[in-house]
Amino acid sequence: MKNTGLNHSVLLLLLLFGLGSCGVSNVVIDGSFPTPNINKMPIAIAVYYDDALKDFAYLEYSETGKEEYNIESGKSHVQLFNVVLPAMFDRVVFVNSMEEVPTLGVDAVFAPAIEEFQLALPAKTKLDVFEVWIKYNMRLLTPDGDYIADWVLTSYGKTPTETFRSIEAAINDAAVVALRDLASSLALSFNQVPEVRDWLNSR
Amino acid sequence: MNLYSLSKLSGIRRLLLAMLALLASCTSTTIDEFRQGETGIGSAETVVVLGRRQASDYETRAEFVSCVGERMGRGENALQIVPEQEFVDAMFPWFEPRTAPLRTRDLERLMAENMVAEKMLDFGVRYIVWLDGHTETTDRSGSISCTIGPGGAGCFGFGSWEDDANFDARIWDVASMTSVGTISTDATGQSYLPALIIPIPLIARVEANACSRLADQLKSFVNGS
Numbered sequence: 138m139k140n141t142g143l144n145h146s147v148l149l150l151l152l153l154f155g156l157g158s159c160g161v162s163n164v165v166i167d168g169s170f171p172t173p174n175i176n177k178m179p180i181a182i183a184v185y186y187d188d189a190l191k192d193f194a195y196l197e198y199s200e201t202g203k204e205e206y207n208i209e210s211g212k213s214h215v216q217l218f219n220v221v222l223p224a225m226f227d228r229v230v231f232v233n234s235m236e237e238v239p240t241l242g243v244d245a246v247f248a249p250a251i252e253e254f255q256l257a258l259p260a261k262t263k264l265d266v267f268e269v270w271i272k273y274n275m276r277l278l279t280p281d282g283d284y285i286a287d288w289v290l291t292s293y294g295k296t297p298t299e300t301f302r303s304i305e306a307a308i309n310d311a312a313v314v315a316l317r318d319l320a321s322s323l324a325l326s327f328n329q330v331p332e333v334r335d336w337l338n339s340r
Numbered sequence: 341m342n343l344y345s346l347s348k349l350s351g352i353r354r355l356l357l358a359m360l361a362l363l364a365s366c367t368s369t370t371i372d373e374f375r376q377g378e379t380g381i382g383s384a385e386t387v388v389v390l391g392r393r394q395a396s397d398y399e400t401r402a403e404f405v406s407c408v409g410e411r412m413g414r415g416e417n418a419l420q421i422v423p424e425q426e427f428v429d430a431m432f433p434w435f436e437p438r439t440a441p442l443r444t445r446d447l448e449r450l451m452a453e454n455m456v457a458e459k460m461l462d463f464g465v466r467y468i469v470w471l472d473g474h475t476e477t478t479d480r481s482g483s484i485s486c487t488i489g490p491g492g493a494g495c496f497g498f499g500s501w502e503d504d505a506n507f508d509a510r511i512w513d514v515a516s517m518t519s520v521g522t523i524s525t526d527a528t529g530q531s532y533l534p535a536l537i538i539p540i541p542l543i544a545r546v547e548a549n550a551c552s553r554l555a556d557q558l559k560s561f562v563n564g565s
Contacts, residue, residue, distance in 0.1 A: 171432040174455040264397050265474075275528070293438075297399045312422075321433030 152247030159202040164305045166213040173224045173324040178337070181228035181243040181282070185235060186215055187250065195254040196285070200261070205270075210312055218249060221320045224328060228321065238280045244340070245285055246278040252289070256308065259298050269294045269315040271291040275323070276331060286332035292319035347453030366542045367529030369553045373561065377513065377520035380564040381419065385466035387412065388422040392472035393437040400471050404507070404551060408471060411555030417563050422463050426521055430459055448517045465514050467562055473525075475547050484524060484535045495535035503546040505526045521561060525554045 193211035196204055210288040223229045230241050238246050250273065257268035271292045294308055294314030328334055371500025381387070389409040391400035405424050413421040428435045432454055441447040449470075451457050484497030505527045513520045 171429040173433050174431065174459065175433075176455070264398055266397070295393075295399060297401055298399075307530050317433070317436055318438055321436045324433050326441065 148234070152223055162206050162305060164206055164208045164308050166208065166210040166309055166310070166312045168213060168316065169315065170217045170220045170320060172220055175224060175318065175324050177227050178225060178328065179227050180245065180337075180340075181241075182222065182226045182244045183217065183230045183232050183241055184222055184241040185232050185238075185246055185248045186218070187248070190250055191215055193251050193254075195223045195256065197256050197258075206256070206308065207310065208254070208308060210251075210254070210270070210316075213312070214249075214314060217316050219322055220245065225324055235282060237288045238282075241280070243280060245336075246263060246280060247284075248276045250274045250276070257322075258304070265298045266295045267298070267304075267311040268293070269311040271307070271315055271319065273319065277336070286330055287332070288330045288332070290319065290322055292316065292322060292324075294318055345565070346520055348531060358464075365455050367526040367527060367549045369549050369551060371553055372524040372526075372555060373521065375521040375524075375561070377516070377518060378564065379467075379511070379513070379562055380478055381562055384419040386422050386464045386503065387467045387469060388424070388465050389471060390424055390427070390435065390440070391468045392440075392470055394440075394442070395472075398474040400507075401529045404473075404547060405468050405471050407551040408469075408509075408555045408558065410550055412495040412562075415559075417559055417565070419559060419562060420464075420495055422465065427463065427465075429529075430463070431456065433474070435547070442505055444517050444519050447512060447514070450564055451514075460514060466512060467520075468512040469553060469558060470510045470512070471507055473505070473509070475503055475505040478502050478504060481531075484533065484539060486535075495539050496537075499535075500530060501534040502528060503544060505546045505550040506548055507554060509554060511561065516534050523557050523561060525550050527553070530546050 151259075152161045179311055180310075189285045191211045193214060194207055194209045197206040197208065200206040216270075219231070228243070230243060232241070233274070235246070251271060252274050253272040255268075255270040259265060259267060270299065273290045273292070273333075274287065275290050276287050279285055294313060294316070296310040328337055348421040383476050389405055389412065402424065409421045409423065412419050433439055434450055434453070441450050451460065475479060480499070480513040481501070482497060482499040484495055484499050486495040489491065501557060505525070507525050509523045509525075511521050511523070512518070527546045528549035529546040529549070531544045532542045533539055533544070
């Protein structure tokens with residue numbers, strides 16, 4: 138009787154192990170982002186993150202079409218923007234809806250969006266690096282919601298393969314490099330976007 | 341199998357292992373130095389060792405960069421080294437893969453930014469050492485097969501491979517904003533993995549050797565000796 142119970146437990150464990158190895162692996166991007174050393178622009182900005190950005194996740198499929206990695210990067214994007222934007226502008230107000238903006242007395246609203254996320258794994262590319270590529274749509278609006286500028290920004294991050302590092306950790310490291318790349322591009326190229334430059338000059 | 345055969349097998353195994361251990365220690369390292377200017381460093385001045393991360397198919401490993409930095413900061417004529425991550429974070433976003441200066445002319449432009457110049461002064465950086473390279477594994481041969489059964493488990497076979505580490509170190513003098521020299525290192529070594537019941541890895545420490553030789557050469561280069 139005892140043996141049968143034991144056999145059932147072993148069988149159940151094996152079944153769970155089998156199911157576990159078939160499931161999708163969840164990667165929540167986690168990193169720390171330094172404050173940029175740049176001169177602040179003398180403008181007041183409201184920042185709006187929509188739910189698509191806050192909850193952004195990317196699903197990577199295996200070559201056979203199975204769900205392989207679910208990469209959640211929404212929170213880390215918000216964390217990054219929260220560090221970078223106050224270093225770029227004199228005054229930054231984070232808002233939960235666009236309706237709040239007209240009463241705040243800001244010059245513009247910044248609303249970033251993720252358009253595309255790509256992951257390249259060494260098993261597929263045959264290179265010794267993990268790569269992450271992200272495409273953004275950056276929008277700068279007037280407090281009334283009209284467009285000032287709308288531009289595309291891309292970021293790229295890679296990390297080499299290492300013997301004692303998991304695939305999940307390597308994906309995280311490559312994504313953190315890509316996020317830092319986004320921060321540096323945004324911080325250094327914001328006032329070089331033609332529409333933004335024209336708007337800044339006209340003020 | 342009788343006791344005599346067992347001890348004979350054990351003897352052969354020991355002999356084989358000793359031979360392989362001797363072979364494994366054979367790592368050859370070549371250092372090439374090209375000096376373009378005078379060097380020397382004050383007691384309050386520091387050196388920062390950074391990895392180049394612009395190549396598309398490889399990346400200079402942060403572990404190698406920190407190994408070279410740590411070794412330059414130890415022993416006789418030790419230098420004050422600023423850790424790579426601390427420097428890159430403090431300088432953010434000016435030393436990221438996309439924004440880092442590729443030539444000394446770019447460094448000159450970068451130093452025109454007050455915030456960058458101030459941070460550089462805070463760290464007391466006199467020299468920036470740019471490391472670029474990677475270790476490639478080639479000539480893999482042999483095979484090992486492992487089996488597991490009710491009576492136990494074991495592996496049998498032999499594998500070997502060659503590691504080739506190629507790294508360049510470019511030294512920039514922040515005071516004169518010029519490149520003062522380049523040191524190249526090329527280390528190769530053969531690793532073996534014999535398996536007689538259990539696999540015994542005999543790894544050639546190619547990257548570790550490249551790190552120590554390059555760091556020693558950099559130390560004497562910066563000190564001007």
